[in-house]
Amino acid sequence: AQKITQTQPGMFVQEKEAVTLDCTYDTSDPSYGLFWYKQPSSGEMIFLIYQGSYDQQNATEGRYSLNFQKARKSANLVISASQLGDSAMYFCAMREPANSGNTPLVFGKGTRLSVIA
Amino acid sequence: DAGVIQSPRHEVTEMGQEVTLRCKPISGHNSLFWYRQTMMRGLELLIYFNNNVPIDDSGMPEDRFSAKMPNASFSTLKIQPSEPRDSAVYFCASRTRLAGGTTTQYFGPGTRLTVL
Numbered sequence: 001a002q003k004i005t006q007t008q009p010g011m012f013v014q015e016k017e018a019v020t021l022d023c024t025y026d027t028s029d030p031s032y033g034l035f036w037y038k039q040p041s042s043g044e045m046i047f048l049i050y051q052g053s054y055d056q057q058n059a060t061e062g063r064y065s066l067n068f069q070k071a072r073k074s075a076n077l078v079i080s081a082s083q084l085g086d087s088a089m090y091f092c093a094m095r096e097p098a099n100s101g102n103t104p105l106v107f108g109k110g111t112r113l114s115v116i117a
Numbered sequence: 118d119a120g121v122i123q124s125p126r127h128e129v130t131e132m133g134q135e136v137t138l139r140c141k142p143i144s145g146h147n148s149l150f151w152y153r154q155t156m157m158r159g160l161e162l163l164i165y166f167n168n169n170v171p172i173d174d175s176g177m178p179e180d181r182f183s184a185k186m187p188n189a190s191f192s193t194l195k196i197q198p199s200e201p202r203d204s205a206v207y208f209c210a211s212r213t214r215l216a217g218g219t220t221t222q223y224f225g226p227g228t229r230l231t232v233l
Binding site for chain 2: 033
């Protein structure tokens with residue numbers, strides 16, 4: 001079964017607008033961590049933001065915020081004020097348990113975001 | 118800090134040849150992960166090490182693939198013999214600590230492998 005589901009293969013957004021990239025996850029572990037990575041056309045994987053299952057508040061990092069809805073098992077990435085440089089693939093990932101740095105991440109299939117001028 | 122270093126960045130080889138991919142993790146990180154990325158299968162974990170010891174190699178596709186981590190600062194992923202279906206981008210990642218105390222994985226730039 002898919003642990004991480006990203007249902008949007010591709011998204012378009014107008015420059016300066018906000019965009020939400022969807023991510024749902026499946027786990028029975030009460031402790032887990034959710035991550036978002038960006039992969040531009042150059043190919044590198046860039047860490048964006050992290051949300052722990054026990055965190056009380058939604059994570060924010062600059063223009064990135066995570067809309068964490070635990071009951072719905074969703075962890076959507078919100079990018080505010082989109083810029084042309086935001087055009088990239090975006091991957092959602094999960095780790096169980098949250099604080100086990102020695103266990104691997106499980107990735108979704110990704111969403112390709114295109115920002116239009 | 119130089120980050121995770123991978124070499125070569127690009128490799129083109131012919132079917133049947135041996136391929137060795139190299140990774141130098143971030144100094145002090147005790148976990149190292151090898152991933153493969155293809156259009157069809159996305160990002161897949163191949164193998165990971167803790168303190169230089171392989172913990173889970175269930176993602177290694179078959180016996181043609183092998184990985185070693187002889188010391189904390191170096192790992193190799195070897196494919197022998199290589200086949201066209203091995204063509205992919207291979208990433209190495211090591212663990213890094215975030216400001217809040219948790220950890221995430223910091224990826225190297227990847228090796229794009231093409232097997233003709």
